[in-house]
Amino acid sequence: MADYDLVITGGTVVTAADTYRADVAVRDGRIAAIGFGLGGGATTLDAGGLLVLPGGVDSHCHIEQLHPGGGADEETFVTGSRSALAGGTTTVITFAAQFKGHGLGAALAEYRRRAEAAMVDYSFHQIITDASDDVIFREVPEIVSSGIRSLKVFLTYDPLHLDDRSFLRVLAAARRCGALVTVHCENYDAIGWRTAALLADGRTSPKYHAWSRPAVIEREATYRAIALAELVDQPIQIFHVSCPEVADEIARAQARGVKVWGETCPQYFVLSAADMDRPGFEGAKYMCSPSPRDRQASEGLWDAVRRGTLDVVSSDHSGWGFETPVGKRVNGVDAPFRDIPNGVPGLGSRLPILFSEGVAAGRISANTFVQLTATNPAKLFGLYPTKGTIAPGADADLVLWDPARQTTITNARLQHVIDYTPYEGRQVTGWPAITIRRGEIVMRDGVVEAAPGSGRFLRREPYPLIAPTGRVPDGFDASAFLV
Numbered sequence: 001m002a003d004y005d006l007v008i009t010g011g012t013v014v015t016a017a018d019t020y021r022a023d024v025a026v027r028d029g030r031i032a033a034i035g036f037g038l039g040g041g042a043t044t045l046d047a048g049g050l051l052v053l054p055g056g057v058d059s060h061c062h063i064e065q066l067h068p069g070g071g072a073d074e075e076t077f078v079t080g081s082r083s084a085l086a087g088g089t090t091t092v093i094t095f096a097a098q099f100k101g102h103g104l105g106a107a108l109a110e111y112r113r114r115a116e117a118a119m120v121d122y123s124f125h126q127i128i129t130d131a132s133d134d135v136i137f138r139e140v141p142e143i144v145s146s147g148i149r150s151l152k153v154f155l156t157y158d159p160l161h162l163d164d165r166s167f168l169r170v171l172a173a174a175r176r177c178g179a180l181v182t183v184h185c186e187n188y189d190a191i192g193w194r195t196a197a198l199l200a201d202g203r204t205s206p207k208y209h210a211w212s213r214p215a216v217i218e219r220e221a222t223y224r225a226i227a228l229a230e231l232v233d234q235p236i237q238i239f240h241v242s243c244p245e246v247a248d249e250i251a252r253a254q255a256r257g258v259k260v261w262g263e264t265c266p267q268y269f270v271l272s273a274a275d276m277d278r279p280g281f282e283g284a285k286y287m288c289s290p291s292p293r294d295r296q297a298s299e300g301l302w303d304a305v306r307r308g309t310l311d312v313v314s315s316d317h318s319g320w321g322f323e324t325p326v327g328k329r330v331n332g333v334d335a336p337f338r339d340i341p342n343g344v345p346g347l348g349s350r351l352p353i354l355f356s357e358g359v360a361a362g363r364i365s366a367n368t369f370v371q372l373t374a375t376n377p378a379k380l381f382g383l384y385p386t387k388g389t390i391a392p393g394a395d396a397d398l399v400l401w402d403p404a405r406q407t408t409i410t411n412a413r414l415q416h417v418i419d420y421t422p423y424e425g426r427q428v429t430g431w432p433a434i435t436i437r438r439g440e441i442v443m444r445d446g447v448v449e450a451a452p453g454s455g456r457f458l459r460r461e462p463y464p465l466i467a468p469t470g471r472v473p474d475g476f477d478a479s480a481f482l483v
């Protein structure tokens with residue numbers, strides 16, 4: 001009778017804090033022991049020459065999101081899970097979206113039903129697009145206490161965006177019930193105004209997407225989001241920071257004690273606005289919001305990561321096929337940039353790109369890589385230490401990572417349903433060899449072997465990291481009133 005279900009021998013364990021040689025033993029889906037001479041396992045994996053990393057936690061990805069006009073994203077919980085596991089990610093936080101004029105409950109039930117097919121462990125951010133009294137005073141507290149402990153708001157996009165008053169109501173509701181608020185920061189009216197001018201001037205091709213939303217539009221909204229969060233004393237995370245001048249707004253607020261965190265995504269390290277200036281419709285493959293900027297901005301983001309201003313790298317996986325009629329070309333290949341769906345796929349490529357550009361290129365340590373991709377998102381969203389680390393008692397979500405393997409990214413390797421990747425042909429150093437989810441080998445050499453439905457919903461309980469600071473202007477806590 002073996003002592004353990006699984007023993008991983010000879011690897012180099014990498015956590016947010018440490019790098020050391022040790023064997024890792026797993027029993028009943030959890031890490032049971034770390035050390036040497038641990039005893040036998042029913043299965044033994046030789047990890048010689050490999051890094052043993054915590055499974056990736058992707059705290060921002062869009063999977064099977066429902067569309068206001070009916071239908072859903074092409075990426076399903078099965079195909080999205082497959083891509084995640086292929087790329088070394090074992091936990092995702094995706095979205096449940098509210099449609100304007102509707103409540104939250106029925107849609108959330110539908111997301112919960114669809115997610116039962118997942119092969120990764122998962123939670124949701126609840127998107128609020130309509131801050132009605134019933135949503136703010138009744139549904140949000142109910143949903144948060146059911147374990148969905150984060151709300152998402154958009155300061156831009158039709159028909160998603162919230163005005164400042166509604167945003168304040170969401171912040172206050174989150175403060176009352178103990179949830180984190182995540183924010184898409186761009187100025188709705190400024191984008192609308194510039195877009196109208198660009199279209200009036202006949203500038204319609206994909207590259208003008210970047211022109212419609214320059215960095216100042218993101219910076220203004222980031223400053224405003226932070227200021228309003230400071231007014232309410234409600235912790236927030238700024239999603240997908242595209243450039244250092246936005247990170248600077250976050251750093252200034254952090255320095256004065258505001259609880260604000262910043263996230264960025266691989267596309268902002270390796271894509272640029274110039275990618276949208278490709279012939280014909282090709283540029284549409286690279287359109288996402290905020291817009292990728294330029295090489296200098298990307299290097300500035302690495303600085304912000306090293307300083308700790310940005311401490312999470314998510315994929316913002318957003319599935320719009322390139323050739324499919326419901327994807328990027330839903331409004332035709334001559335559609336003005338305004339009418340082309342935004343977003344790029346990235347679930348499977350997140351870890352390889354970040355490892356290659358970060359660790360292999362000498363910009364960050366392997367420990368920082370683990371912080372950005374697993375430990376910090378798990379902490380920030382209340383999943384730690386069950387997820388995001390390698391320690392006795394934690395879920396045995398592990399990636400055996402080959403740090404030296406040279407790979408050319410192709411869409412097929414990424415195994416999502418989307419028919420392209422913006423990283424096609426890109427050479428990377430470092431690739432996942434084996435992915436283990438709760439002790440089960442679910443990917444080996446690119447073959448995903450998990451069963452649909454084997455992922456679990458992660459109910460998130462209250463946690464102290466996102467408690468308010470207790471500092472409100474004039475000592476008057478307006479969030480205590482249901483207004």
Ligand SMILES: [Zn+2]
Pocket residue numbers: 060062316318
């Ligand atoms: Zn997103």
